[in-house]
Amino acid sequence: MKTILIVDDEPRTRQGIRKTLEAWSSGEHRIVTASNGVEALAWLEKNETNLLVTDIRMPEIGGLDLVEKLNEMAYPPVVIVISGHPEFDYAQRALRLGVVEYLLKPLDKAKLVRAVEQAFKREEDLHRIGRMEKLVDPKLLEAGEQEMKYSPPVRETIRYLEEHLHEPVSMREVAEHLHLNASYFSVLFKEQTGLTFSEYLTRKRIQRAKELLVSTRMPIADIAERVGYQTAKYFVKVFRSIESLSPGQYRQRDAEEEETTPY
Known part of the structure; x- marks a missing residue:
């Protein structure tokens, strides 16, 4: 009420x-x-x-x-x-x-x-x-704000990852997709986004996982698979390293905050 x-x-x-x-x-x-x-x-x-x-x-x-x-x-x-x-x-x-x-x-x-x-x-x-702002990774937000200044290969990489986040994606695979040398692509991506390819991909996956945790009742194992991790155990380890909470704890905290927010 x-x-x-x-x-x-x-x-x-x-x-x-x-x-x-x-x-x-x-x-x-x-x-x-x-x-x-x-x-x-x-x-x-x-x-x-x-x-x-x-x-x-x-x-x-x-x-x-x-x-x-x-x-x-x-x-x-x-x-x-x-x-x-x-x-x-x-x-x-x-x-x-x-x-x-x-x-x-x-x-x-x-x-x-x-x-x-x-x-x-x-x-x-x-x-x-307000809820969505809490989900956004500040490093991804900063990278996103500069996206229009990126070179076409880096912008194409960001679009490619959005579409293939649920798949096992490697930097070499993306470099080949762009017809670029992997070493050159690695330097180019880090230079423009401020993040290594691996760090960007990991943060993108964890952000998508947070969105699923708070907006669905999907099991943790299914979310892990949805964001490109082959095992739930490894997904939980990566999630905890970035958020300092397990996926289950993150979902519980969001639910508790939702109950106490006067909206």
Whole structure:
């Protein structure tokens, strides 16, 4: 059950938003209200929310000041702000803070519901991106950022490995595929990517394995075979050397983090 926190110092507006979202959610979401930013922060010290719907102008702590404080959290909620006036400066600041929608009072119920649906979609996208970022090998990421500067043989090698990652691939085999001398190819690849052919291939295989570990329930032995290792024992050894965890421990850690992340 996801949580929506509504913050507005006007009781009529606050309760109107709550009733609209309760009717829309049909009990699928937990909906909480606070009458000002101070009350909201006190509640958030002990609770988590997925979505914040807040007025901009409130005593003591305004809506955007509240959003700024929440952005310091490990898992800040997505935000919709509401305002009685179309103030350009407020709208600009809201955009800079990553606010999903800026709605004007009096609120249109249909627009409010659409904004909430959009906010939850944004939250899911951010969650998915966050999980994928954790899977990316920083050395592969750095190499990938420079790919357009690589010579055609190196770019072709990267494409070839993507397509043949599940097969037993050797540097000599790839050099022959490119009609290049193996020694020359070895120097060329390391010079341009910063990684030896063997290190690049290993890291690519382990990254693919991590993706399969967190997105499927595939057995470890099957994943080992899927990423080009003939035995699960050797795959586990290589995986541990790079991640400092066994594949099973990596999958378990991801599952535990998923359970404790408020998305």
